[in-house]
Amino acid sequence: MPKDISVTREEGRRIAEQAIARDVEKEVLLDVENLHVTLFTEDGALPAITDLSFVMRKGETLAVVGESGCGKSMTALSIMGLLPQPPAKITGGQINFDGTDLAKLSRDEMRAYRGSKMGMIFQEPMTSLNPVMTAGKQIREGILVHNPKMDKKEADARALEMIKLVGIPAPEKVFRSYPHELSGGMRQRVMIAIALACQPDLLICDEPTTALDVTIQAQILQLIDRMKQELGTAVMLITHDMGVVSEMADWVLVMYAGHKVEYTVSAELFTNPKHPYTRGLIDSIPSLDDDKEKLFAIPGNVPMLSEMPTGCPFHPRCPFARDICRKETPDLLPVDGDENHRCACWKYTDKWGE
Numbered sequence: 001m002p003k004d005i006s007v008t009r010e011e012g013r014r015i016a017e018q019a020i021a022r023d024v025e026k027e028v029l030l031d032v033e034n035l036h037v038t039l040f041t042e043d044g045a046l047p048a049i050t051d052l053s054f055v056m057r058k059g060e061t062l063a064v065v066g067e068s069g070c071g072k073s074m075t076a077l078s079i080m081g082l083l084p085q086p087p088a089k090i091t092g093g094q095i096n097f098d099g100t101d102l103a104k105l106s107r108d109e110m111r112a113y114r115g116s117k118m119g120m121i122f123q124e125p126m127t128s129l130n131p132v133m134t135a136g137k138q139i140r141e142g143i144l145v146h147n148p149k150m151d152k153k154e155a156d157a158r159a160l161e162m163i164k165l166v167g168i169p170a171p172e173k174v175f176r177s178y179p180h181e182l183s184g185g186m187r188q189r190v191m192i193a194i195a196l197a198c199q200p201d202l203l204i205c206d207e208p209t210t211a212l213d214v215t216i217q218a219q220i221l222q223l224i225d226r227m228k229q230e231l232g233t234a235v236m237l238i239t240h241d242m243g244v245v246s247e248m249a250d251w252v253l254v255m256y257a258g259h260k261v262e263y264t265v266s267a268e269l270f271t272n273p274k275h276p277y278t279r280g281l282i283d284s285i286p287s288l289d290d291d292k293e294k295l296f297a298i299p300g301n302v303p304m305l306s307e308m309p310t311g312c313p314f315h316p317r318c319p320f321a322r323d324i325c326r327k328e329t330p331d332l333l334p335v336d337g338d339e340n341h342r343c344a345c346w347k348y349t350d351k352w353g354e
C-alpha cells in the first residue's frame with residue numbers, strides 16, 4: 001500500500017504542513033506561468049495546454065498525473081523546447097528557468113540548456129538516442145559535459161559504472177552497442193544513464209519505467225530519488241501510476257484535457273483529494289485485497305481536443321455535474337482558503353448552492 005494513502009486525514013495534514021514549511025527554504029528553479037500551447041491542425045487551432053501555472057523548487061519532485069491525452073508530455077516538451085513544430089506552438093505564458101524565459105528562446109539557444117541544465121527521460125527512448133553513436137559513447141559525452149577536464153579513459157570507466165547502475169546485464173557489450181542493437185527496455189535504461197550522467201538541475205521523467213519490469217522499475221525510481229537527495233536535482237515525474245506518485249512526489253499536479261484541475265502537496269492530495277477527477281484516479285489504484293472484477297474505472301474517456309466540452313472539461317464524466325458545470329469553466333481556487341491546495345471545481349465555491 002502506498003504510504004500516503006494509508007495515513008489518516010489528520011496525519012496527512014501534519015505531513016503536508018511539514019512539507020510546505022520545508023519548501024520555504026528551497027529556491028525556485030522553474031516557474032511556469034499561464035502557459036498556453038495550441039495545435040494548429042486541419043480541424044483548426046486546438047488547445048493542448050490551457051493556462052497552466054506551477055513552480056518547481058530545487059531538490060523537489062513534482063508529479064504530473066492524468067490519463068492518456070491530458071497534456072503531460074506536451075507540458076514536458078514545452079519546457080524542453082522540443083514541442084513538435086508544426087503543429088504545436090506556445091501561444092501564451094512564460095517558462096522561467098533560473099531567471100530566463102525559455103518560451104522566448106530559439107531552438108539553438110535552447111540547445112545550451114538541454115543536457116547540462118535540463119535532462120529528459122522520454123516516453124519513447126528512440127527519439128532521444130543518437131542512432132550512429134554507441135551507448136557507451138553517448139553516456140561518456142554526458143559525463144564530459146560536467147567534467148570537461150576528465151580524460152576519456154576515466155569518463156569511459158564512469159560511463160560503464162552508470163550502465164551497471166541502471167541494471168543492464170552484460171554492461172561491456174551494451175557499452176559497445178548501437179541503439180538499434182538493443183531491446184526497448186535496454187534503450188530505456190541507456191537513456192536513463194545518459195540523463196543521470198549529465199547531472200542536470202532539472203530532470204523530466206516522462207513515464208520513465210513503463211517499459212521496464214517491476215524490479216528494475218523500483219531500482220530506477222530509487223536512483224532518481226537518490227539523485228534528487230544528493231545533488232538537489234528537481235524532478236518532474238510524469239506518470240499514470242498513482243502508487244509511484246504517493247511514494248516519490250512532494251507536490252502533485254493533476255491535469256485533465258490540458259487543464260490543471262488540482263495542485264497540492266502529495267500528503268494533502270492523497271488524504272484530502274477534492275476534484276472528482278482526482279478522486280477517480282485515486283479510487284482506481286489497485287490494492288492487494290482488491291477484487292479485480294470490481295476495480296473502479298472512471299467512466300468515459302478524455303475528450304478529443306477538437307471536441308472539448310463547454311464549461312468544466314470533466315463534466316461529461318462527472319457524477320456531480322450540474323448546469324453551471326456545463327456552462328462555465330471553474331477557476332482554480334484555494335480549497336478552504338488554503339493557498340497550497342488549489343482545485344478547479346464548482347462544488348467548492350459559493351455558486352454551488354445557488
Ligand SMILES: Nc1ncnc2c1ncn2[C@@H]1O[C@H](COP(=O)(O)OP(=O)(O)OP(=O)(O)O)[C@@H](O)[C@H]1O
Nearest residue numbers: 039048067068069070071072073074075084087305
Ligand atoms: N504531434 C501531435 N500532433 C497532433 N496532436 C498531438 C500531437 N501530440 C499530442 N497531440 C495531442 O495533444 C494532446 C495532449 O497529448 P500528450 O501527448 O501531451 O498527452 P499525455 O498526457 O502525455 O498522454 P500519454 O499518457 O498517452 O502519454 C492529446 O489530445 C494528443 O492527441
Ligand code: SF4
Nearest residue numbers: 312315318325345346
Ligand atoms: S465543476 Fe462540476 S463537472 Fe467539473 S468536476 Fe466539479 S462538479 Fe464535476
Ligand SMILES: [Mg+2]
Nearest residue numbers: 072073074123
Ligand atoms: Mg505522454
